[in-house]
Amino acid sequence: MTAAVPNAAASSDVMIELRGVNKWYDKFHVLKDINLQVAKGERIVVCGPSGSGKSTMIRCINRLEEHQKGQIIVDGTELTSDLRQVETIRKEVGMVFQHFNLFPHLTVLENLALAPMWVRKTPRKEAEALGMQYLERVKIPDQAKKYPGQLSGGQQQRVAIARSLCMNPRIMLFDEPTSALDPEMIKEVLDVMIELAESGMTMMCVTHEMGFAKTVADKVIFMDRGQIVESNPPEEFFTNPQNERTKLFLSQILNH
Amino acid sequence: MSHNFVPLPDQPPPTASVGAIGWLRRNLFSSIGNTLLTLLSIYVLAVSLPPVINWAFIDADWVGVSRDACTSGGACWVFVSARFETFMYGFFPAEETWRINLIYGSLFLCMAPLFFDKFPYKVQLGAFVIFVFPIFGFILMFGGVFGLTPVETSQWGGMTLTLLLASVGCVAALPLGILLALGRQATNMPAVKSMCVLFIEFWRGVPLITVLFMSSVMLPLFLPEGVSFDKLLRALIGITLFQSAYMAEVVRGGLQAIPKGQYEAADALGLSYWKKMGLIVLPQAMKIVIPGIVNTFIALFKDTTLVIIVGLLEILGMVQNALNDPNWLGYSTEGYVFTAFMFWIFCFSMSRYSQALERKLHTGHKR
Numbered sequence: 001m002t003a004a005v006p007n008a009a010a011s012s013d014v015m016i017e018l019r020g021v022n023k024w025y026d027k028f029h030v031l032k033d034i035n036l037q038v039a040k041g042e043r044i045v046v047c048g049p050s051g052s053g054k055s056t057m058i059r060c061i062n063r064l065e066e067h068q069k070g071q072i073i074v075d076g077t078e079l080t081s082d083l084r085q086v087e088t089i090r091k092e093v094g095m096v097f098q099h100f101n102l103f104p105h106l107t108v109l110e111n112l113a114l115a116p117m118w119v120r121k122t123p124r125k126e127a128e129a130l131g132m133q134y135l136e137r138v139k140i141p142d143q144a145k146k147y148p149g150q151l152s153g154g155q156q157q158r159v160a161i162a163r164s165l166c167m168n169p170r171i172m173l174f175d176e177p178t179s180a181l182d183p184e185m186i187k188e189v190l191d192v193m194i195e196l197a198e199s200g201m202t203m204m205c206v207t208h209e210m211g212f213a214k215t216v217a218d219k220v221i222f223m224d225r226g227q228i229v230e231s232n233p234p235e236e237f238f239t240n241p242q243n244e245r246t247k248l249f250l251s252q253i254l255n256h
Numbered sequence: 257m258s259h260n261f262v263p264l265p266d267q268p269p270p271t272a273s274v275g276a277i278g279w280l281r282r283n284l285f286s287s288i289g290n291t292l293l294t295l296l297s298i299y300v301l302a303v304s305l306p307p308v309i310n311w312a313f314i315d316a317d318w319v320g321v322s323r324d325a326c327t328s329g330g331a332c333w334v335f336v337s338a339r340f341e342t343f344m345y346g347f348f349p350a351e352e353t354w355r356i357n358l359i360y361g362s363l364f365l366c367m368a369p370l371f372f373d374k375f376p377y378k379v380q381l382g383a384f385v386i387f388v389f390p391i392f393g394f395i396l397m398f399g400g401v402f403g404l405t406p407v408e409t410s411q412w413g414g415m416t417l418t419l420l421l422a423s424v425g426c427v428a429a430l431p432l433g434i435l436l437a438l439g440r441q442a443t444n445m446p447a448v449k450s451m452c453v454l455f456i457e458f459w460r461g462v463p464l465i466t467v468l469f470m471s472s473v474m475l476p477l478f479l480p481e482g483v484s485f486d487k488l489l490r491a492l493i494g495i496t497l498f499q500s501a502y503m504a505e506v507v508r509g510g511l512q513a514i515p516k517g518q519y520e521a522a523d524a525l526g527l528s529y530w531k532k533m534g535l536i537v538l539p540q541a542m543k544i545v546i547p548g549i550v551n552t553f554i555a556l557f558k559d560t561t562l563v564i565i566v567g568l569l570e571i572l573g574m575v576q577n578a579l580n581d582p583n584w585l586g587y588s589t590e591g592y593v594f595t596a597f598m599f600w601i602f603c604f605s606m607s608r609y610s611q612a613l614e615r616k617l618h619t620g621h622k623r
Contacts, residue, residue: 062523062524064520064523064524087526087528090523090524090525090526091526093524094524095521095524097517097520097521097524099517101515101517101518101520101521102521103518103521103536103540104540105539105540105543105617114525114535115525115526115527118527118531118535119525119526119527119531163525164524164525167525167526
């Protein structure tokens with residue numbers, strides 16, 4: 001039921017490629033033969049019930065989790081146990097977490113400037129200017145001198161997005177970025193993500209925000225029990241789901 | 257139809273719950289049981305405190321040079337003042353004690369700016385105090401160059417020796433402890449991990465007094481003839497290794513308190529292991545374990561008294577030595593009270609400093 005791989009992804013512009021990826025936690029088989037291609041500038045939304053392996057899959061892409069079988073190729077570099085390659089890929093891949101994971105002992109601006117300074121060796125002045133530029137892009141430049149603990153959840157998540165952008169990544173991964181937020185704050189984060197999508201960033205986003213999926217996704221992937229069950233453009237995914245499992249899932253999350 | 261939401265105005269708290277009366281009520285007389293305990297405490301203080309104050313201050317003798325000055329029946333502080341030099345400097349030659357005072361003075365001058373938030377060169381000065389100052393201090397203490405009379409380590413003693421043992425112990429044990437803690441956490445390097453576990457468990461398993469005794473008595477047996485380490489150096493190494501094991505476990509506690517998300521965020525940004533630890537994990541972990549670290553420092557400070565077993569006379573050793581002086585027999589209470597007071601001043605200062613540091617580093621975040 002997996003849709004045919006679109007032509008765009010087959011070209012040389014493939015940013016992320018997963019070939020027969022398998023992963024086990026002890027004996028528990030979390031990812032089963034995952035095949036996936038993400039083209040440059042493509043926006044993928046991954047959804048599925050909890051425990052379906054969607055977070056694990058996205059975390060494999062910058063090797064926060066190790067896969068045990070198959071190949072993951074990111075921007076032309078294969079992920080292996082070679083630490084240098086892992087670090088090279090992590091520089092190119094930004095990640096936004098469910099719980100923000102800002103560094104609480106640093107101010108917002110220090111959070112933003114840290115990686116450019118220490119990984120890219122940008123001078124402090126430049127790194128801070130870069131940080132301010134991205135804070136303006138996420139519309140909270142006035143919070144620069146505060147500590148993360150003094151910000152609302154929505155503001156913290158926007159800082160987290162800006163922090164990833166400061167590394168000038170070619171790919172952005174989002175792992176349930178709005179799941180830990182109060183309903184009032186979800187929109188401000190989604191707005192930032194939509195703007196980012198419109199700027200042409202290659203994005204993979206695990207989320208249950210179906211509105212977001214309808215607006216920006218080029219492709220929606222539905223996962224269950226470690227497998228990709230369905231992968232289709234949003235119009236088709238929402239109006240004409242192919243698989244029974246997808247239909248059940250959609251009826252549960254759209255009609256509550 | 258629309259309503260504007262208008263919050264109620266703030267009101268002051270009830271008067272009986274604030275002010276001195278409120279405080280007394282809440283803290284001392286909040287129930288029958290608490291009232292009885294308060295009264296009992298007042299009684300115990302009233303019975304025990306006046307004799308102590310009488311002995312220590314009112315009936316005490318303060319001035320004089322020998323025991324003949326002590327006639328009033330209270331504490332004979334003359335013993336302490338007459339022997340003060342040896343308590344502070346040990347057997348350091350009297351005409352050379354200016355060198356120790358110079359160390360204290362210059363150390364104070366170097367450290368003072370570190371306590372001011374606005375001082376711009378903190379890191380540089382801190383590095384100077386930790387790496388360069390010890391060389392300067394060692395030259396002054398040891399002598400033998402620049403026309404300074406050499407002073408053997410066997411002549412070092414008193415409070416000077418206590419502070420030397422404690423500060424070298426703290427400064428050396430902390431980084432070693434951090435490395436050991438990181439090593440013990442390194443699950444992907446089993447060899448490093450098991451070596452660290454072995455080291456920590458060995459040193460935590462033996463009493464310090466055994467370590468000192470072994471370093472002094474056993475070590476020379478294993479060394480070839482003619483090779484000998486300085487006794488003080490051996491004690492310092494023993495204390496450092498011993499305390500680093502404790503420090504490692506304190507730091508490990510802090511490392512475990514850092515959420516996995518912090519490691520992952522650092523990884524995702526492409527930080528290498530040492531940058532992740534140095535910039536993200538350790539600053540947070542160390543802040544959590546400040547109380548534990550200071551606790552270890554205080555324990556170390558007091559454990560320095562054990563070097564008496566290998567014949568090094570720090571302040572307690574010097575006091576006990578003075579008590580054996582036939583001229584001053586029978587003044588052990590004064591000697592021990594004085595020693596305890598000196599220790600208390602330093603330990604209490606450390607404790608207050610750590611509390612101030614915790615407050616300063618608190619950035620209003622909670623987990």
